[in-house]
Amino acid sequence: GSASTNSSAVTTHWGSRLTFILAxxxxxxxxxxxxKFPYMAGANGGGAFVMMYLAFIAIIGAPMLMNEVMVGRxxxxxxxxxxxxxxxxxxxxxxxxxxxxxxTIAALVIMSFYSVVAGWALDYIFKTGSGLFSGRDAEFVGxxxxxxxxxxxxxxFWHFIFTALTVGIVAAGVIDGLEKALRFxxxxxxxxxxLMVGYSLATGDVAAGLGFLFTFKPEDLSWGAVLSALGQAVFTLSVGCVSMMVYGSYMAPGQKLGSTAVSVxxxxxxxxxxxxxxxxxxVFAHGIEPGAGPGLVFVSLPIAFADMPGGQFVGALFFILIxxxxxxxxxxxxEPAVARMTEVLNMSRAKATLIVGSCTWLLGVGCVLSFNAWSDYTIAGKGLFDLLDYITANVLMPLGCMLIALLVGWALPRSFARGQLSELSQRHFALWYFITRYLVPFGVGVIFLFNLV
Ligand code: PHE
Ligand code: NA
Structure with missing residues (x-):
């Protein structure tokens, strides 16, 4: 069951628990x-990064997802x-x-570079689909x-098309249609x-590839890599920039938060x-540099599409789904910015979305130019694209998680969280509460500190 969200106040609920999980x-x-995950793992040495990333998902990402959703709900x-x-x-x-x-602001900044990458994916639907890569080698793909x-x-152009697609869907109301499409x-x-995994295991350098990804080499663990693993964990779960909070505000009361967070x-x-x-x-079978950066997926997967039977179509479908x-x-x-604008500015959803989308597109133009015309303008070796990617995932989102942990764990009474998590057993709640009060603020704080000094 879906409902329209055109009214200025948030009055609708996701139809069911499944719908919230889908969203x-x-x-x-x-x-x-x-x-991002492959390129970050590649740039940060593989196995050790992946272990840290998995640990941060479990002890920071998932518990903070619960935090954010409960505030919105x-x-x-x-x-x-x-x-x-x-x-x-x-x-x-x-x-x-x-x-x-x-x-809310961090989410818009993410949108600006995110839609540039999504634009690459849109372009690659047609590049792959037209047979451009068929029969070609790694060098050509690169x-x-x-x-x-x-x-x-x-x-x-492609960044514009992607932004326009998003604006169209958000302007029409978040809930309508989305769940039906995603379910399929x-x-x-x-x-x-x-299928890609199967192909890669059959034709790639499995020992080198999986060894890189899953061998824990502690010497690779710099504090910079630890921060990047934390950043990747919160970025991938969308926590720390209120996206999950705004979805929580559409979630019906009484749904189980703990198991939902674990499923997601x-x-x-x-x-x-x-x-x-x-x-x-x-990557390893074709001598690609694992630390090649943001292009890693775009210089590796098309090689598989190039010599896989029917790869032209499989590849096009793959980029469509991405x-x-x-x-x-x-x-x-x-959604966070649009929801606020319709709440206070007496503005239609469509108008608010158009304004917000125009701003993120414009900032995205700066990201586009950082790869070419503006490539000489860097701060700490990073152009605008890399800078916005780094600051949002490695600074703003972990900071958001830390603050929300302090809010729920210290500023609000314990009864608030207990009421929201009434489905949890005494023991599970105590564990979660400990993580929220101590582990997250302390952990994020220590990682920030060691990255500063
Ligand atoms: N989690 C999304 C991804 O992995 C990105 C995202 C970040 C979405 C923050 C919303 C908020 O692609
Ligand atoms: Na993700």
Missing amino acids: ATGSAVGLGNIW AMRRSPIGSMLKMTEQYDIAKFWRAIAWMG SVFSQELAAPVNMM LMPLLFLLLL ALLDTSVALLAGIAIFPI AVAAVSSSISLL
Whole structure:
């Protein structure tokens, strides 16, 4: 059951528990899994990074997903509206509202570079589908991606198409239609990934690829890599920038938060690991540099499509499904700002979405140019694209998680969380509460500190 969300106040509920899981999984599973996870694992030395990433999913990502959702569900407004209401209702410092402001803005910044990458995927639907890669080798596939980055107008075009797609869906109301499409397309993406895994294991350098991904080499663990693993864990679960909070505000009361969070984390993690297993044997079989950076997926998978029977069509379908997964994530990046604008500005959903989408597209143009015309302008060796990617995932989102842990664990009474998690046994609640009060603030704090010094 879906309902329209055109009214200014949040009054609708996701139809069922399954619908919320679908929406939250839709937000979680996206480019973070298929594009970012492999390239981050590759750039940070593989196994040790992957272990840390898995640990952070379990002890920070999933518990903080519960935190964010419960705040939205309890307050039933946009994240900014929810935090405002919360500070009044519980008579706590106005400072806490910063969580929602920071998160709403971080989500828009993510949208700007996220839709550039999604634009590459859209372009690659046609590149692969036209047979461009058929029968070609790794060198050719690599040169196609270099040309992609060297052509700003083409990138802006596809980045525009992706932004327009998202704006269209958000303007029409988040809930309508989304769940029906995802119920069918997500399993399809999963199946296609399995196919890629099978192909990669049959034809790639399995020992080198899986060895790289799963061999724990502690000497690879710099504090920088630990922060990147934390950043990847929160980015991939969409926690720390209020996307899950805004979805929580549409969640019906009485649904079980704990098992929902675990389901979302498991689904998201399986997609990321499958993507890694599909990519790295190919990377090593063809002498691609694992630390090649943001283009890793685009220079490795097309090699498989190039010599797989029917690869032209499998590849096109694969990039279509990546684009769909990206749209279902980007929706949750625009929604916090759009929800707030319709709440207070007496503005239609369509108008608010158009304004917000135009802003993120414009910032995305800067990201596009950072690969070519503006490539000389860097801060700490990073162009605008890398900088926004780094700051959102490695600074703003972990900070958001830390603040929300402090809010729920310290500023609010224990009874708030206990009421929201009434389904948990005494022991499970105590464990979760300990994580929220101590482990997350302390853990994130220590990682930040060691990265500063
Ligand atoms: N989790 C999404 C992905 O993995 C990205 C995202 C981050 C979406 C933050 C919403 C909020 O692709
Ligand atoms: Na993800």
